[in-house]
Every structure is written in structure tokens, then in C-alpha cells.
Amino acid sequence: MSVVIDYNKCDGPxxxxxxxxxxxxxxxxxxxxxxxxxxxxxTFCMVCEDVCPAGAVKVKED
Structure with missing residues (x-):
């Protein structure tokens, strides 16, 4: 598994x-x-994916 950020969607800081x-x-x-x-x-709990309002964070299976 890996954590990927789509910077075209991410609002950063x-x-x-x-x-x-x-x-x-x-x-x-x-x-x-x-x-x-x-x-x-x-730990791939997916909280990052759940809280991202832009849908920029994805936990992906390698």
C-alpha cells in the first residue's frame, strides 16, 4: 500500500x-x-483520505 497526493487537487498548507x-x-x-x-x-487507517475535502489523498494498493 502507498499514500499518494494529487497535487493538482491539494490545497496544501x-x-x-x-x-x-x-x-x-x-x-x-x-x-x-x-x-x-x-x-x-x-497503518493505512484511511483517515487522511476521509478528511481530505478535495479528494487529493489516496491510499492505494501497490
Missing amino acids: ECAECVNACPMEVFEIQDNKVVVVREDEC
Whole structure:
């Protein structure tokens, strides 16, 4: 599984719902955008996907 961000949809730090909601702190804001920095810590709970109002975050099966 992997966490993918569609930057064409993501509102970045103006939203950051995924950053705030992730219980494993998988996301960070770097260079004014949300990035996946600790994917190996992800438990694939899908909270990031659920809270993203733009539908920019997807948890995908590899």
C-alpha cells in the first residue's frame, strides 16, 4: 500500500487536514506543500483520505 497526493487537487498548507488528522504523523508541510515523509509508519487507517475535502489523498494498493 502507498499514500499518494494529487497535487493538482491539494490545497496544501491552507487546508492540511491530512497533516492534522494523521495519527501516525506520516505527513509534513515542506516547501509550501503537503508531503508524505514517513510512509513506513502508515497503518493505512484511511483517515487522511476521509478528511481530505478535495479528494487529493489516496491510499492505494501497490
